[in-house]
Amino acid sequence: MRTLTAQMSNNGGAWRLxxxxxGVPDWPTVRWARTGPVPTVAERRRALAALGYEVAPGAVWSWTEDHRDPDDDSTPVVLIAAVRVRGRNGDAA
Structure with missing residues (x-):
């Protein structure tokens, strides 16, 4: 089964998935108008479905943090979540 990666991030503003x-200039994206709380797993699932994707079987969300300036750890943190997804028809759409 071929999969893709979906990510959700927040750099201090609204969340986006x-x-x-x-190789594609405009990635399929959903934005939440709020800055908090973090979108729930159910909200993320609905957002992925609206884009034509679903979480791949057995995949789980993982979280990491980065900095706006990777060379300066005093800059604000950017939170990034990632999960493997597939097209809703069972392949990598």
Whole structure:
């Protein structure tokens, strides 16, 4: 089963979820108007479905943090969540 990566990020503003499609200029994206709380797993599932994707079987969300300036750990943190997804028809759409 071929899968893609979906990511959700927040750099201090609104949350956004997107499916990473290399070589494509505009990735499928959903934005939440709020800055908090973090979108629930159910909200993320609905957002992915609206984009035509679903979490791949057995995949779980993982979280990491980065900095706006990777060379300066005093800059604000950017939270990034990622999960493997597939097209709703069972492949990598």
């Amino acid at each position: 997107y499916v990473v499609l290399y």
